[in-house]
Amino acid sequence: MTPETRSTKERILESAIKLFSQKGYLGASTREIARGAGVAEVTLFRHFSTKEKLFEEVLNNYSFLPVLKHKLPELFNLEYEEALFEIIRSFLSSLFLRKEMTKIIKAEIFTHPEKVAKYVQVFIDELYNTIAIYFKEMQEKGILRNFDTRLGGRALLGMVFSYFEVEEFIFQKQSSQEDYEKAIKEFVKIFAKGTLK
């Protein structure tokens, strides 16, 4: 192994994601990214023929996807409110893990819609559908009242995501675990009461 355990390509990708999230696609220069990875600027271009291509690979290499899907079965073993907690917790932890990617997506979705939007659409769609499936089964079991399950999912995640956005990106106030717990508890109560039979 070389003295650096990660491969050059990986180091560049990491430096890129870090700088893109801090300064945006245009603000992060290839020179900086290369320096951040400890390589010469040319080396970056040997690995990613273009800054655009580097950007695409950043998007592709940090998949959001399969967060919730495989947790679906175990949700049915939980009480409704517990299941909602579990959904939110898994969603939030995914957001925190990929906070930098979230920044990139939010910032670049207007300037690179073809790339960014398409990339997020898949994730979002899958997420909504997964939750919708859970709600539908809960309706069929007679536990939940009748409502559009996909919109229900969007409502639940919307509350959470908006809270996350505002706390982290707008107020930027390193919110405590407790703040989050309190908010989630309130959201779950409202949503549960609002959807149970």
Next chain:
Amino acid sequence: MTPETRSTKERILESAIKLFSQKGYLGASTREIARGAGVAEVTLFRHFSTKEKLFEEVLNNYSFLPVLKHKLPELFNLEYEEALFEIIRSFLSSLFLRKEMTKIIKAEIFTHPEKVAKYVQVFIDELYNTIAIYFKEMQEKGILRNFDTRLGGRALLGMVFSYFEVEEFIFQKQSSQEDYEKAIKEFVKIFAKGTLK
């Protein structure tokens, strides 16, 4: 109005907001902005000594603020669900009117936190507080159950804002009036049932 009714400064500001929202702060060059306003590049610098200053003036000139506050009194004349509809409608129409500014804020909040974040914080805070006041009174009237009113407000607006974001910016699917109506109806039902006594 004829195109030349607006002052040069206004034309530059309009061109700036348009281009900033399309290409981001860095992506929109002063040359383009000037061309968009039909003036020479230098003229832009006569009016705004710096690109940064232009950006600040863009932020300052398009205030989000007083959307909901002065509607507060009339909310109490409405039935609860109707009041929720009214809140959402006024919030949404404000978003649509300032869609371009919303883009700018979302895209630049990471690269210009001092300017953008502070600017939004005031608006958001005011908004949450206004709604909280409404909920608190409704609780005191014994109509609503006990819950953290500010978090309640954040839940309600979160659902709506998230829906708006996803429809307009991620799926970009010129959603119909009906789509929105349907979603709002579902959100209101969930939220109302979840917060009524």
Next chain:
Amino acid sequence: MTPETRSTKERILESAIKLFSQKGYLGASTREIARGAGVAEVTLFRHFSTKEKLFEEVLNNYSFLPVLKHKLPELFNLEYEEALFEIIRSFLSSLFLRKEMTKIIKAEIFTHPEKVAKYVQVFIDELYNTIAIYFKEMQEKGILRNFDTRLGGRALLGMVFSYFEVEEFIFQKQSSQEDYEKAIKEFVKIFAKGTLK
């Protein structure tokens, strides 16, 4: 008037033609060209949006064209051999005047065929036709024997141009006026004897 009599644009064009002819299109950097014109590199790009565009303007600004055409009438007043001398002299002096352009054309015709070839084609074609007209009339007057007049023109100019090429570009031996005179005399004799009745 500014201290420099020639305009900035002209100075850049002159510097460009000089360096293109010395180092070729790729070998002459925009930095050098700008320095040669005494301006900053950016200034070059304000005047010629692109290096390619600069190259095109170099081609367009140094027209070869109307060398022989307007001399046509007076050729008929001369004796045949004298007319041939006149044709060659005017052709050669045009070549010497535009020696640098000739270099550029010869060097770049393979790498920029669309631009360079088309540019020369017009000139060459016009030239051949002009001479052909002279020969045709001389045939009709019964002075010259029957031959393909256009090919005749190409033969005459071919001898001269080849001589010029080899002397100036291959042997590079600052050939004396006398060398040229001697060669031309020989060429004229051969061609005249070869085409007279």
Next chain:
Amino acid sequence: MTPETRSTKERILESAIKLFSQKGYLGASTREIARGAGVAEVTLFRHFSTKEKLFEEVLNNYSFLPVLKHKLPELFNLEYEEALFEIIRSFLSSLFLRKEMTKIIKAEIFTHPEKVAKYVQVFIDELYNTIAIYFKEMQEKGILRNFDTRLGGRALLGMVFSYFEVEEFIFQKQSSQEDYEKAIKEFVKIFAKGTLK
């Protein structure tokens, strides 16, 4: 022959001559040349320490030289016009065979005079002298009139070379065999009539 019969070095040389003739010395990158030869870029540098050295070897490996010299004796067995045809044909076929080298020489003679010019000088000189010898003997036999034999050679080849240049490089019009035959016939007629006693 199978593609791999040629040695690596030969493959690189062939790729080089092809790309130099298409894009010029500067325009053809070592990367492309290596790719064209099916080897890694470094391998090219193993064989030719420098791009310059590669260029020199390209020049040295494709000698123009002994085209006409050994045909000299048989020229005397032919009638004059036939001999002229033969000279031209052998010259032209040599040009066509080495069309790519001709391009390289024409394009690079200004930027690499030391290398290219010297290389061509030898060939040209030899060529002129060979023809001069033929003419001289023909004069001594009393068949040709008195004229500078070397200039005569230059006249003859000049017509042909110029025709070749214009057809192939300027008009680029895949000229038919007949076009060439017709032109040559005309040239020979003019030249023969112009030099016979």
Next chain:
DNA sequence: GATGAATGAGGTTTCATTCAT
């Protein structure tokens, strides 16, 4: 108040070449 002309600094990308294997 408005501008045409000019610019230093810095952007991304390509070049020929070297190193280590």
Next chain:
DNA sequence: TATGAATGAAACCTCATTCAT
């Protein structure tokens, strides 16, 4: 012999900004 990985230097070009009018 052949190569994958890395590089300093330099290419073209764009940026926000200033100067003189």
